[in-house]
Amino acid sequence: MLAETHHTLSINRDTFEKVYHQYWEKVYAVCYNNIRDVEVAKEMVQDIFKSLWERREELELENIGHYLIRSAKYKTFEYIRNKTTRQRLDEFNYQGCVNASNCTEEQVLFNDLKENVNLLVDTLPCQCKRVYKMSREEGLSNKEIAAKLAISERAVEYHITRAMTTLKQKLAIFNKK
Secondary structure: OOOOOOOEOOOOHHHHHHHHHHHHHHHHHHHHHHHOOHHHHHHHHHHHHHHHHHOOOOOEOOOHHHHHHHHHHHHHHHHHHHHHHHHHHHHHHHHHHHHOOOHHHHHHHHHHHHHHHHHHHHOOOHHHHHHHHHHHOOOOOHHHHHHHHOOOHHHHHHHHHHHHHHHHHHHHHHHHO
């Protein structure tokens, strides 16, 4: 059993491998038992340990086992939330098409708008684009984004506001053309 530290976790490659071998099965079990999908559960485990490795110097953990299990629970909750949101959106879009007489035209306009937004997002400054995508495409909260990018929540808010303002301005120009 690995000794738990009460300060910044000092992880070198050997320690990380020991932590991985000691906890990966428990982390996988939490992920799999909540979502019942082998491949997605494996991906989640990899993401959790990748994040641990990348953040090893900034994390302050009292108990690495609790941290990893909490991360697995959070990751599965996030997955279920995003999956539910996608299903609701798909159902909404399907109902809209069934009820609309001009569904094809609406779909073409929607796809065109989506393409324009993607092109505009690609023109945003690097950090601004990264924050926007994590927020809008991955569905992460400001707090989650701040933790992943090691920036303040205020900086996350700034980047999202900047991205939204830029996109609104540039979309208004597209619509006038």
